[in-house]
Amino acid sequence: MATLIIAEHNDAHLNDATAKTLTAALALGQPVDILVAGKQAKAAADAAAQLSGVRSVLLADGDSLAERRAEPLADLVLSLAGKYDAILAPATSTGKNVAPRVAALLDVMQISEITKVVAPDTFERPIYAGNAIETVQTSDKTLVATVRIAAFAAAATGGNAPVETIAAPADSGLSSFVGADLSVSDRPELASARVIVSGGRALGSADKFQEVIAPLADQLKAAIGASRAAVDAGYAANDLQVGQTGKVVAPELYIAIGISGAIQHLAGMKDSKVIVAINKDGDAPIFQVADYGLVDDLFTVVPALTKALAN
Amino acid sequence: MKILVPVKRVVDTNVKIRVKPDGTGVDLANVKMSMNPFDEIAVEEALRLKEAGKATEVIVVSIGSDKSAETLRTGLAMGADRAVLVKTDAARVEPLAVAKLLKAVIATEQPSLVILGKQAIDDDSNQTGQMLAALLGWPQATFASKVVLGDGSVDVTREVDGGLETLRLQLPAIVTTDLRLNEPRYASLPNIMKAKKKPLDETSPEALGVDAAPRLAVLKTVEPAARTAGVKLGSVDELVAKLKQAGVL
Ligand SMILES: Cc1cc2nc3c(=O)[nH]c(=O)nc-3n(C[C@H](O)[C@H](O)[C@H](O)COP(=O)(O)OP(=O)(O)OC[C@H]3O[C@@H](n4cnc5c(N)ncnc54)[C@H](O)[C@@H]3O)c2cc1C
Ligand SMILES: Cc1cc2nc3c(=O)[nH]c(=O)nc-3n(C[C@H](O)[C@H](O)[C@H](O)COP(=O)(O)OP(=O)(O)OC[C@H]3O[C@@H](n4cnc5c(N)ncnc54)[C@H](O)[C@@H]3O)c2cc1C
Numbered sequence: 020m021a022t023l024i025i026a027e028h029n030d031a032h033l034n035d036a037t038a039k040t041l042t043a044a045l046a047l048g049q050p051v052d053i054l055v056a057g058k059q060a061k062a063a064a065d066a067a068a069q070l071s072g073v074r075s076v077l078l079a080d081g082d083s084l085a086e087r088r089a090e091p092l093a094d095l096v097l098s099l100a101g102k103y104d105a106i107l108a109p110a111t112s113t114g115k116n117v118a119p120r121v122a123a124l125l126d127v128m129q130i131s132e133i134t135k136v137v138a139p140d141t142f143e144r145p146i147y148a149g150n151a152i153e154t155v156q157t158s159d160k161t162l163v164a165t166v167r168i169a170a171f172a173a174a175a176t177g178g179n180a181p182v183e184t185i186a187a188p189a190d191s192g193l194s195s196f197v198g199a200d201l202s203v204s205d206r207p208e209l210a211s212a213r214v215i216v217s218g219g220r221a222l223g224s225a226d227k228f229q230e231v232i233a234p235l236a237d238q239l240k241a242a243i244g245a246s247r248a249a250v251d252a253g254y255a256a257n258d259l260q261v262g263q264t265g266k267v268v269a270p271e272l273y274i275a276i277g278i279s280g281a282i283q284h285l286a287g288m289k290d291s292k293v294i295v296a297i298n299k300d301g302d303a304p305i306f307q308v309a310d311y312g313l314v315d316d317l318f319t320v321v322p323a324l325t326k327a328l329a330n
Numbered sequence: 331m332k333i334l335v336p337v338k339r340v341v342d343t344n345v346k347i348r349v350k351p352d353g354t355g356v357d358l359a360n361v362k363m364s365m366n367p368f369d370e371i372a373v374e375e376a377l378r379l380k381e382a383g384k385a386t387e388v389i390v391v392s393i394g395s396d397k398s399a400e401t402l403r404t405g406l407a408m409g410a411d412r413a414v415l416v417k418t419d420a421a422r423v424e425p426l427a428v429a430k431l432l433k434a435v436i437a438t439e440q441p442s443l444v445i446l447g448k449q450a451i452d453d454d455s456n457q458t459g460q461m462l463a464a465l466l467g468w469p470q471a472t473f474a475s476k477v478v479l480g481d482g483s484v485d486v487t488r489e490v491d492g493g494l495e496t497l498r499l500q501l502p503a504i505v506t507t508d509l510r511l512n513e514p515r516y517a518s519l520p521n522i523m524k525a526k527k528k529p530l531d532e533t534s535p536e537a538l539g540v541d542a543a544p545r546l547a548v549l550k551t552v553e554p555a556a557r558t559a560g561v562k563l564g565s566v567d568e569l570v571a572k573l574k575q576a577g578v579l
Contacts, residue, residue: 029492088497089460089470112490116472119425119460128426128545131455141549146453147341151349151356154549193469193503197485197496210491214578239579247509257475257489257510264368264449264509266491272578282346289557293578295569301562310560311572323566328579 021050021074025096025108025117028055028063035211036109038173041070043166044107045174046136050074053180054099056092056187058085064182073180081187086196087113093120094188100125100161105139110165110267111210118165127159132267134170148263148286168210169269169290202256209259212242214272217261217288220248221277221298221317228254231318232276235325244268244288246278262287277317280305297321331501332387333376334441335410336432337369339394339401340452353550356452365401368447370408371507374514375477376445377409384479387411389439393431395419399530406525407517413530414439420542425453427535427542429461434538436466441502443484448473448506459506469499473508 022044027034037053044051051072055064056079064078077099083091096106096117106121108114110132122129134152135143141156142164209215216236222228228249236243245255247262261268263286273291278284280296280303288294289308296309297317306312313320341347342362350357365373379385390405392398393416402413416431423431436444449456463470471486475494478485487496489508499505517525535542563569573579 086495089463089472093464112473112488115456116460116470119457120464120470122457123426123429123461123464126426128424129455129457129461130546131453131457145554146551147347147356148451148454149554150347151551152554153551156547156549157545158547159545193500194471195498197498199490199493199495201493201495251510256493257508258491258493263451263454272573283343293573293576294557294560295573306562307559308557310576311569312560312562313566313569314562320566324569327566327570 020104021052021102022047022105022107023096023099023103024051024053025106025114026053026055026063026067027109027111027113028057028060030057030060031062033063033066034111035173036111036168037067038070039168039171040107040109040166041072041174042171043133043136044105045072047105047139049105052077054079054096056084056087056095058082068180068182069176069178071175071178073178075180076182077185078182079185079187083190084187087117088194088196089117089120090193091188091190092117093124096121097124098188103161105162108165109168111168114165118163122163125161125163127161127163128157130155130157130162130164132167133164134167148282149289150282167267169267202258206236207240207242209242209244209261209266209268212268212270214239214241215244215268215270216241216274216276217244217246217278218249218255218276219246219278220252222249222254225254231321235274235321238325238328246284275305275309276321278305279303280308331385331442332389332439333379333385334389334391334436334439334444335369335372335376335405336391336428336444336446336458337373337401337405338366338447338450339363339392339398340366340450343367343451349551349553353552355548355551363397365404366447366450368449368507370514371509371511372445372447373405373408373410374512375507378512379479385443389414389441391416391432391435393418393423393428402530403525404517406528406530407522408515409521412528415530415532416538417532417534418542422544422548423542424544424546425455425457425461426545427540428458429465430540431535431538431542432462433465434540443501444504446504446506448508459504463504466504468502468504470504471497471499472506474505475508475510477505477511
């Protein structure tokens with residue numbers, strides 16, 4: 020049969036997470052269709068059609084799909100499910116919200132956050148904050164899985180798949196959208212950034228966080244991340260939390276500043292290619308995973324690093 | 331109105347777990363177990379709604395062995411009114427089965443709101459609430475950082491990838507908690523004593539008529555590739571040189 024991907028996008032743009040999910044989907048060895056569900060999402064659908072290896076793109080466009088709420092989106096996926104024996108979504112907040120709903124309605128288990136396709140029915144996934152890797156095999160009639168996007172490279176572009184328009188589902192009225200407060204930033208997106216500068220509790224205030232972290236991030240054209248302690252304390256926005264219960268990232272370079280390296284934080288960044296730790300406590304656990312460490316006061320070292328990079 | 335809070339007994343978040351060398355799983359012998367932290371947040375939220383006069387009863391439910399009764403007692407000590415243990419000695423109960431069992435409990439209890447944790451910190455599945463909502467045909471709001479109960483509806487602010495989003499759900503509804511919803515209380519000693527006398531009912535998957543057999547086979551469990559500690563450098567200039575060498579600048 021075939022594999023269906025629930026695309027991650029914001030109508031105007033296709034998120035990189037979709038191309039990464041495609042890489043996992045192609046490893047299943049079947050034709051892959053991408054569902055773009057949204058409102059005025061033609062641009063995202065066209066972008067999906069350009070991904071290499073896609074059989075076709077299904078565009079469902081309508082009011083009920085505007086915010087990709089779980090109920091109408093799950094209904095839509097369910098109406099298509101008969102034609103697929105695998106349904107994949109990236110493990111983004113939208114994917115994690117809808118995929119289990121689809122799985123339950125199909126009476127199958129979901130496999131969460133796969134990091135490797137071992138065989139079309141067998142996958143690796145991390146458990147216990149990444150401290151153990153489980154290999155699981157499904158015997159369900161339909162595979163429903165979310166894909167950890169940091170674990171897969173993006174599929175190439177250069178494709179030219181047809182875009183087929185399908186009907187948007189009716190809205191049950193069970194849920195409605197009230198409003199959103201989305202971060203606006205010119206910085207690269209945390210989940211797919213090449214470089215991440217991350218700050219912890221040690222920054223001490225939202226002002227200091229901005230004053231110390233932002234210039235270094237600007238210099239490196241980096242995304243900004245944060246520990247849970249920094250987010251809880253209000254130094255950084257919630258969508259910047261890196262970790263077991265925040266975002267999982269794997270950039271080329273991750274700079275942890277004033278972060279102790281709790282297992283929950285490490286779970287979100289230890290697959291980064293190069294890790295730099297700046298912490299005044301030489302025994303902080305972050306140094307156990309860091310390639311390069313500076314044991315020093317961040318308030319002197321970070322500005323100095325920013326300056327050195329500018330030269 | 332009643333609020334139901336499913337709570338899971340998991341390895342305590344401060345425990346550094348060990349993978350068994352033979353690949354059969356994680357060694358849980360003699361490790362400290364606690365209520366899943368997200369479930370503490372869920373219990374706290376339910377209690378606050380009750381204290382604000384918006385709910386009449388808070389019921390905690392757990393699926394697991396006799397030991398899960400301890401987790402339920404923790405919920406009762408925090409302030410929940412009653413507990414239900416769905417007793418099973420199965421080594422693994424998957425989210426789909428948990429959702430089916432909860433659905434069966436809900437058929438009897440008829441809550442208007444069910445608050446779950448967004449994920450259990452052992453399996454990190456992040457599924458049960460969404461599955462339960464699907465099976466009941468109820469609306470869902472996952473990753474909640476704010477819950478405002480209205481008349482026949484609930485407004486939930488969610489932590490999403492791009493920031494925050496607010497949804498209005500018609501009741502009955504499912505909410506799953508994120509870290510910043512509240513800071514859960516600790517149970518006081520007198521409340522721990524009182525909790526021993528609160529009702530704790532027992533049922534079983536058989537009695538509820540639910541097939542809880544797992545769908546997934548766990549073939550093996552291994553430790554992740556270890557990362558080795560690198561070097562501590564003496565100066566910013568050394569760091570810049572190393573990063574240039576590594577080709578990441
Ligand atoms: C259920 C659950 C889920 C969680 N999920 C996450 C998650 O997803 N992500 C996450 O990050 N955490 C998570 N946590 C929290 C985690 O356990 C830690 O509490 C948190 O990561 C600590 O953040 P921190 O390193 O910024 O703070 P701290 O642990 O307080 O570390 C601060 C560090 O800064 C150093 N420091 C202080 N001053 C200076 C200075 N002037 N210069 C240099 N260094 C300095 C200190 O030596 C210390 O090492 C979770 C916890 C629980 C229970
Ligand atoms: C469910 C849940 C679990 C949490 N688990 C942890 C945790 O394991 N580690 C952690 O640092 N924060 C944890 N926190 C966060 C914690 O409650 C505080 O929000 C955070 O530590 C900031 O503490 P503070 O501002 O009260 O004081 P601070 O002065 O910042 O904290 C004092 C120190 O106490 C320790 N501490 C505080 N709370 C806990 C806790 N629950 N368990 C173990 N040590 C603690 C930390 O080492 C902290 O540095 C948790 C929060 C929740 C909701």
